Amino acid sequence: MSARITWERARKVDLVPVFKPLIEQDDIQAAVESLELGWLGMGSYVGEFEEALGAFIDAGERHVVAVSTGHAALHLAMMLIGIKEGDEVITPSFNNIADFQAILAVGARPVLCDIREDTLCIDIDKAEELVGPRTRAVIVMDYGCCMVDHDTVADFAKRHNLRVIHDAAHSFGSIYNGKKVGSFSDILMFSFDPVKTISCIDGGALVVRSQDEVEALHEMRLVGMGQRASVMYDNKRAWTYDVKRQGFRYHMANLHAAIGLSQLAKMPLITSSRQTAGRLYSEAFDPIEGIRIPRTDFEDTPPFIYYIIVANGKRQALRDHLSKRGVDTGVHWQPGHWFSLLKDCRRGDMSVTEKTGHEILTLPLHSDMDEKAQQRVIKGIQEFYS
């Protein structure tokens, strides 16, 4: 069966999907133009994308390094700060698998922390109890449409001499205390995977503070090759170079950067569409007993995920009810310590994570949310509780 036929069939089912990428004619045109350039690897589009991202996030003195995925960004962040075998990195158990795998990839051990009930982000009071002699860093993650208390995290990290990796895969375009996400963290990463607020199809980025860090990342993302980025951004390369350090094939290619640039230009529209949709959901669900909504007015965030907390063991029944009405739902996430790979990781009290793992539900949210589709989700939920 051809891909086109499969797609046509999916459309006929008339399902409201959890994620629906916004790929329009201008994105397709941008991709075609980058292919016509004939330089398919890392080149001028990647340089332009980094520059445009820097301007968008008010990077100031900070530097943006584009990479192949968010996972690659996290792995490189671990390498950059010298995390190694035997070290420990604290991160919420309620996190993406990519974060745990990045820690494991350098031979270190994830130490799993609980989350706060109000934000579903790391509980720094509980993290205090997890700091040990081998703790080197903390990975904090803004969840869905809620922000970590980054000032408290910075204070915690300073007291314990830890590096902070800010996983901002969900908070691209958000503002924290008047500052753009990307403009204030120790080390920050974004993901531009197929379903993110903006997509490069696959892509990621790191934002770092020093030129030395940029140079190390430029080599590490290019299997260690000491190619000058400024030459590659001219769609050229050197044939001789040194290799000084370990690296992986983690660079971004022109095609992906071209799509990212096109998507970035739509951020004003994407932001207002996601904010409007978030508010519409919250207005509809706030009065329903048995559902908890995210604690945000969406003023400072274009939500990536709109979640609800479904109390009283009713999550599966609600999912089944919505599914019968053509509404897909998701679960972000199963907590890390539920996985075989991570079950033996050192961890503290997990009471909020445990409860959240059973009650969290992701509702459909798109960058160009169709109001009719959204009303179907709202009516389905109202009907379930009526």
Ligand SMILES: Cc1ncc(COP(=O)(O)O)c(C=O)c1O
């Ligand atoms: C919080 C978080 N961190 C990291 C990642 C990994 O990013 P990528 O899919 O680009 O590798 C994701 C992906 O969904 C994520 O949600």
